[in-house]
Structure formats: C-alpha cells, structure tokens
Amino acid sequence: MELEVRHLRALCAIAEAGSLRKAARQLGMSQPSLTTQLRRIENALGAELFARERTGCRPTPLGHSVLSRARPLVDGMATLVAETRAAADLAGGPRLRIGSTASRALGGWLRRLRGRLPGTDISLHMDVSAAVLLRMVAAGRLDVAFVHEVEGCPLSVPEGLERRVLVEREPQFVSMARDHPAAASPVVALADLAGDRWVVDPTVDGEWDGLRRVLVAAGINPAVLHGDYLTAATLIAVGEAVAPCQPTSGPRDDMAIRPLRDDPLAVRLQLFSRPGTAPAGGERPAGIRSLVDEVYADLEAAYREAALRAVGYRQWLTHHKSPWLHAPAA
Incomplete structure (x- = not known):
C-alpha cells in the first residue's frame, strides 16, 4: 500500500480531533471506514501510529514523527488546490464562500448579502466543527466563517486569521x-x-x-x-x-x-476571515467599505433580528439592558 495525500489527511484529522468518531465526521466518512483505513495505514508502515484509549486516540512516538512530516504536505496540497480554484474563479464571476456553525441568524444574513451583492454567487458551507471551518478559511477554501466558541474551551485559531466578535457572551x-x-x-x-x-x-x-x-x-x-x-x-x-x-x-x-x-453556560460568537478578503473573482472598488465590513454589518443585523424574534431571549436582553435591543445609528 502506498500512502496518498488522503491517507495523510486522515492521520492529521485523527490527531487534531482526538478520536476516530470526531475525525470521521470531519472527513465526511463513517467511523468503521476510517478505522479500517487507519489499520491499513499502520499495517503498511508496520507499527501503530495511535494508541487507542478509552477517551480517544493519542499519537504514539512514531505517530508524532509521521505527523510532523504529514502536516506540511497536507497543508501544501490544500494551498495548491485553493490557489488553483481561485485562479479558475477569475473567469467565472465573483463568489462569496461562507462557512458557519448552526445559527438562527443564517437565513436573514444570506438574504441581506444577496441584496447587497447582486451578481455574486454566495455559497454556504455548514459544519458542526468550528475548527474545521477555520482551517478552511486559512486554506483559502472559505472567505469567512461565522462560528461559536464554548466558554472555557478556546478554539485553535490558525495563524493570520482576522477575528471580529459579534457577541462576547451569548447565554445558552x-x-x-x-x-x-x-x-x-x-x-x-x-x-x-x-x-x-x-x-x-x-x-x-x-x-x-x-x-x-x-x-x-x-x-x-x-x-x-x-x-x-x-x-x-x-x-x-x-x-x-x-x-x-x-x-x-x-x-x-x-x-x-x-x-x-x-x-x-455561554458561547462567544465570532466572524473570521483572511486579511484583504474579497469575493473570489471580484475586486473591491477603492473608497468603499471592505467586504468583511459589509458581511459583518449584515450578520449583525440578522442576529439582532433573530434575537428579538425569540420571545424568551428578548426578555433576557431586556432584563440585562442589552444594546442588542437597539439598532446602531447609521
């Protein structure tokens, strides 16, 4: 068996997720399929790469060595694919690629963006894992990602991403x-x-x-x-x-x-992007707000709409005299 990039990507996903179940979900495959793939990889190398424990999977010393070489290759391939797609997009018109964890604000956000950016192909990629979405932004596969961060469990944010906090502490x-x-x-x-x-x-x-x-x-x-x-x-x-x-x-x-x-229980709601984000295949005219400013403004308005529509949350916001009760001045 010869190792391919998909095998290296699976090893990296297992190491980052800490369990076969979480890694399988991130990779879009079943846990039994990933378990079989890992067994074949280890058989090909002649040694275990992960120690299976009750709480998950932990890289063995050999696993750490393999991962140190695999990660640059996986990241390099992701960058190559992203750059190739970006080049192809130049002839296909502007696109805005959005990633998000679950949120009731998504419908209003997309509605506002389509009105603000006519002629732009706006796509949405949903994932339960904020970490997966942030890696996609860093690799150029998404333009922005709207994610939540559970209080006390900080996200691992790839270097170079810009962060805008929508809600510092949203109660659950x-x-x-x-x-x-x-x-x-x-x-x-x-x-x-x-x-x-x-x-x-x-x-x-x-x-x-x-x-x-x-x-x-x-x-x-x-x-x-x-x-x-x-x-x-x-x-x-x-x-x-x-x-x-x-x-x-x-x-x-x-x-x-x-x-x-x-x-x-609380989470922090945040929007992440790469510096200088613009629609794929499009350019921003000089002298106007950046794309991320516009995307954030529409997200803010959509979140306020969703918050005030939920009776219990509106009562909570009123009790706490929240600024979300009032739209900002134009």
Whole structure:
C-alpha cells in the first residue's frame, strides 16, 4: 500500500480531533471506514501510529514523527488546490464562500448579502466543527466563517486569521418537554434538572467539555447521552432528556425553552476571515467599505433580528439592558 495525500489527511484529522468518531465526521466518512483505513495505514508502515484509549486516540512516538512530516504536505496540497480554484474563479464571476456553525441568524444574513451583492454567487458551507471551518478559511477554501466558541474551551485559531466578535457572551438556554416541572418557572436552576438525562453532541467543538465543566461546578452528575441535536429534539419532546440550546431557538408546541439561572453556560460568537478578503473573482472598488465590513454589518443585523424574534431571549436582553435591543445609528 502506498500512502496518498488522503491517507495523510486522515492521520492529521485523527490527531487534531482526538478520536476516530470526531475525525470521521470531519472527513465526511463513517467511523468503521476510517478505522479500517487507519489499520491499513499502520499495517503498511508496520507499527501503530495511535494508541487507542478509552477517551480517544493519542499519537504514539512514531505517530508524532509521521505527523510532523504529514502536516506540511497536507497543508501544501490544500494551498495548491485553493490557489488553483481561485485562479479558475477569475473567469467565472465573483463568489462569496461562507462557512458557519448552526445559527438562527443564517437565513436573514444570506438574504441581506444577496441584496447587497447582486451578481455574486454566495455559497454556504455548514459544519458542526468550528475548527474545521477555520482551517478552511486559512486554506483559502472559505472567505469567512461565522462560528461559536464554548466558554472555557478556546478554539485553535490558525495563524493570520482576522477575528471580529459579534457577541462576547451569548447565554445558552435549556430545552425541555413542555410539561417538565421546571418549565413552570421563567428561569431554571441546574439543580432542578439534576435528575434528568442531558443530551449533548460531542462532535461540536467544546460542547461536551463546556457542559461537563458547568455540571461539575454545580455539584451534579446527571446521566449524559451523546447524540446529534436533531435526534435530541425527539427525546426532549417526550420528556426523555433535556439539552442546552441557543437562546434564539424558536418556539415549539411540545418543547419549552428557558434561561438558566446565573447563565452558567455561554458561547462567544465570532466572524473570521483572511486579511484583504474579497469575493473570489471580484475586486473591491477603492473608497468603499471592505467586504468583511459589509458581511459583518449584515450578520449583525440578522442576529439582532433573530434575537428579538425569540420571545424568551428578548426578555433576557431586556432584563440585562442589552444594546442588542437597539439598532446602531447609521
């Protein structure tokens, strides 16, 4: 077996994710397929590259040596592909490539951008992993990325990216069945949920670590289910679990959304770009705001729209006298 770039990319993904499951999701493949691929790579080299542990995968000394040589090759290939695509884009008209983790502001953001940039092909790439999106921006495969960073779990940001903070600390609410006893209160304490199972998606960067830190600090040790939030919604609606959620979450007849007392869970919302970002295949006329200024302005307006549309979050913002209640002066 000869090692190819895709094999090296898989090794780098496993090392960065720390587990085969997370790496497989980032690579868009199943965990069994990635496990088989790793076994073939190790068989070809005649040694283990990762030590399989209960908490994940850790590079062996030989693994570290291989990774030190693999990363420059993978990064170089990503740069080559990005530069080739950028050159091809020059003849195809301007494009704006957006990456984002999940957000209720996305619809309003895209609507505003299409009105602001007529004739620009605007694409959206969604991923649960902020780290994956940031690497895509650094490699030139995305122009901007809107991501969340779980409090206490800082993101690994590639060198050279520019950061704009949209919300320094967005509180995370909790979702529960509409008939949950705690739903009768406008604000819920973590202690009121100590007997519930919590659902968390461990493939979302920092999500499980951030929740675990908060639960430990509250002195509770509830049962935890690992799964995606689409499945979680079904479990929550029938009273089988509760879960953290964005404060902009919309209402449902079978589910209640409530803020947590003292806001122990929070994320930072940020927009990342490369210096001098312009639409692929387009140029910015002199004397006007940069593209990122315009993209950020539309994101800010879309987020405010989503925040004020969510009744519970609007009440939270009012209670805290948040500046998000008022649009900035033109």
